[in-house]
Amino acid sequence: MIKVAFFAEILFEEYDGASRTMFQIINRIDPNHFSFLFIYGKGPEQVNGHASMHVPTLNTGLNADYSFSLPTLVKGQLNQALDAFQPDVIHIATPSLLGFFALRYAHSRNIPVITLYHTNFLSYIPYYFRKFPVLIKPIKYWMIAATQRFYNRCDIVYVPSCAMQKQLESLGVVKEKMVLWQRGIDLNLFNPQKRDLAYVQNITRNDKPNILFVSRLVWEKNIQTLIEIYKRLHNTNLSHNFIVVGDGAAKEEMQKQMPEAIFMGKLSHKELAKLYASCDIFVFPSISETYGNVVVEAMASGLPCVIADGGGSANLIRHGQTGYKCRPKSPGDYLIYIQLLLSDPILYNFVSRTALAYVQEFDWKKLTDRYFNEITQLGMQSNNSMAWTMC
Secondary structure, eight states: OEEEEEEEEEOOTTSSHHHHHHHHHHTTOOTTTEEEEEEEEESOSSSTTSEEEEOOEEEOSSOTTOEEEOGGGGHHHHHHHHHHHOOSEEEESOSSHHHHHHHHHHHHTTOOEEEEOOOOGGGGHHHHTTTOGGGHHHHHHHHHHHHHHHHTTSSEEEESSHHHHHHHHHTTOOGGGEEEOOOOOOTTTSSGGGOOHHHHHHHHSSOOOEEEEESOOOGGGTHHHHHHHHHHHHTSSOOOEEEEEOOSTTHHHHHHHOTTSEEEESOOHHHHHHHHHHOSEEEEOOOOOSSOHHHHHHHHTTOOEEEESSTGGGGGOOBTTTBEEEOTTOHHHHHHHHHHHHHOHHHHHHHHHHHHHHHTTOOHHHHHHHHHHHHHHHHHHHHHHHHHHHO
């Protein structure tokens, strides 16, 4: 039996792409081979019936959607619980205060550490501190140093895209520690067969082409460019509806600046799958993604994507084949490709089919099997090391 202590800030399954990725692992835990202890800030009382422990949290003040855990307030209880559990492997989701606590604990007990690189925090800094520009550079330098320090002390760092691997390497993270571990997609859930024109026309009250954006509505998703895309589309003769799915701190301002857009709020995956397949273009200007789950979901639904040429999402698109990539803050670029796709049915069908064929390779089971094999090997090494130490 391999014992894993799993540290995360947030463990609500549908919270965001990072949470959904973690639950792809969590939902596949075999209790006959693995025992997990979950230590987290926000989440359910218990995670899927596994041993679970909450840590006090504090809102960041920078983003109402996020808080961070304060492990020092319960340091004694955490150490006691971990010593009683005796983990073979430590899994850390985020290089937060809780993440660094877990890292220190692991090193003090000679326990191997695995981590998944979920969030490109460096890309968030200009948005969070836009009202305090003098702080941007020093905070960026501090975060680069913390990133290097954290990931270089882990044994295995799973990265979701080549772009993120190169970025971490440029920040000084040791290349040999990094393993490319992309993301899967549930092709039974997201597929073109979910297309339902009556469903989407009931939402829009017309039969115009539908342009879709799906994300948390936070400024670090390059929302200002999305607003500019909306405005430029609105000033053209292109017949369309603009549909926005998601919730977050930027929603109120977006509704003011995008008065004719249709805001759907947060949707279940089942309803979202139907909406993807029933729309016509997916637009996504974010450059803060480490991977881009929503882009893959759109592609699997047969929806051509027009996205930013930046961040992890850019690795998913072969320009002119599986979609189109634009200069991130150039709304005119997005407009060109949206118009091109909607005006050329042959091109539209080619991009849709090529993207759909590409995502057939993305298999969650293969990825999670690899993860469980990896922690088994780490756990066995840990046990051997402890046995040798005791001798």
